[in-house]
Amino acid sequence: MFKINDNYLKLPGSYLFSTIAKKVNEYQTANPEKDIIRLGIGDVTQPLAPSIIDALHGAVDEMAHAETFHGYAPDLGYEFLRNAIAKNDYTDRGADIEADEIFVSDGAKCDSGNIQEIFAQDNKIAVCDPVYPVYVDTNVMAGRTGTYDPKAETWSDVIYMPCTAENNFAPDFPDEVPDIIYLCFPNNPTGSTITKDQLQGWVDYANKNGAVIIYDAAYEAYISEDNVAHTIYECEGARTCAIELKSFSKNAGFTGVRLGYTVIPKDLKCGDVQLHSLWARRHGTKYNGAPYIVQKAGEAVYSEAGKAQLKEQVGYYMNNAKVIFEGLKDAGYTVSGGVNAPYIWLKTPDHMTSWEFFDHLLENANVVGTPGSGFGPSGEGYFRLTAFGSYENTVAAMERIKNM
Numbered sequence: 001m002f003k004i005n006d007n008y009l010k011l012p013g014s015y016l017f018s019t020i021a022k023k024v025n026e027y028q029t030a031n032p033e034k035d036i037i038r039l040g041i042g043d044v045t046q047p048l049a050p051s052i053i054d055a056l057h058g059a060v061d062e063m064a065h066a067e068t069f070h071g072y073a074p075d076l077g078y079e080f081l082r083n084a085i086a087k088n089d090y091t092d093r094g095a096d097i098e099a100d101e102i103f104v105s106d107g108a109k110c111d112s113g114n115i116q117e118i119f120a121q122d123n124k125i126a127v128c129d130p131v132y133p134v135y136v137d138t139n140v141m142a143g144r145t146g147t148y149d150p151k152a153e154t155w156s157d158v159i160y161m162p163c164t165a166e167n168n169f170a171p172d173f174p175d176e177v178p179d180i181i182y183l184c185f186p187n188n189p190t191g192s193t194i195t196k197d198q199l200q201g202w203v204d205y206a207n208k209n210g211a212v213i214i215y216d217a218a219y220e221a222y223i224s225e226d227n228v229a230h231t232i233y234e235c236e237g238a239r240t241c242a243i244e245l246k247s248f249s250k251n252a253g254f255t256g257v258r259l260g261y262t263v264i265p266k267d268l269k270c271g272d273v274q275l276h277s278l279w280a281r282r283h284g285t286k287y288n289g290a291p292y293i294v295q296k297a298g299e300a301v302y303s304e305a306g307k308a309q310l311k312e313q314v315g316y317y318m319n320n321a322k323v324i325f326e327g328l329k330d331a332g333y334t335v336s337g338g339v340n341a342p343y344i345w346l347k348t349p350d351h352m353t354s355w356e357f358f359d360h361l362l363e364n365a366n367v368v369g370t371p372g373s374g375f376g377p378s379g380e381g382y383f384r385l386t387a388f389g390s391y392e393n394t395v396a397a398m399e400r401i402k403n404m
């Protein structure tokens, strides 16, 4: 008789965005005449930039001829893409990362969920609270998180690092020293970030305590302030303690195209064992590479034309962020984020819970956002709006909220 991995049964409720979709569908069915504006899920809405479309077309045409056809991609990614990443995202920023320390993948969600596989079961993880739910849930599936307290909405073996208005949404070093520290800056969902000096503090902490940092920089392209690091490898000592995850979803609109990468420096070791070699083994065994066509599109992201077009695209979303930030402020809300990230984080009014405010906004403004409590217990009483909608919808949503 087969047995299931019953760690899956420990996972509470359904995935946050499934619950939101269900609620919105029910509301729309009951109110078919209502025009709902969705500023909930962090999906982009603008079309791919012209230089990326050209690269995709070119690569498709190559696949039509035996001489230029491409089958399986190299396990760790094509060199043309890894070289472009190493130069543009690292060397040009003064960060010491080689092309062969980069593992190309089909996105940061898979990598952020899978990376825990190369660590022992009895490692203790620490997460920012609130944060992207994938880090905790995948450790639950792996049986690393202990027991769930439904009242507190916490796991007994997870170290939560609250990020609230009281600490300016930046985590403090935890009382108990973790083995694996997940950091995500600019942060989803709070839209906040930490300074380069603060990040250096975490690198020093990890090196001192023999911990590893898994640094999710999916929103790096949205950084506008000078004192914020674009990669953790700008910090001294990060090569011996940090893994970095990157995505092409938010900087280049690849949510439906799928491309990302993970960096594991060769200096990152447990005893004599390089984490790089473990991840290379894992990648080679379980993954057959992002498609050639998509990697060619990824290369175009780093072309001069691509860079200029994507700067404009990110600027478009950041203008929406400004509209939301200022609109909410004018309407009397307490808001943060939106400066180095496409997320605006607001305090719910009148002590409403996050889900109460979700219903309130859906029913009274026909606007969908995301309850902060879905990202961790310290997100309760907060709410996230995204800047990834169209400008017109963003402006309309703000008008509706102001008139609520």
Ligand SMILES: Cc1ncc(COP(=O)(O)O)c(C=O)c1O
Pocket (backbone or CB within 6 Å): 042, 106, 107, 108, 109, 110, 112, 132, 184, 188, 216, 218, 246, 247, 248, 249, 255, 259, 260
């Ligand atoms: C923090 C964070 N990491 C990773 C991802 C997933 O990125 P990808 O589309 O590359 O899988 C997201 C998506 O919303 C995210 O918010």
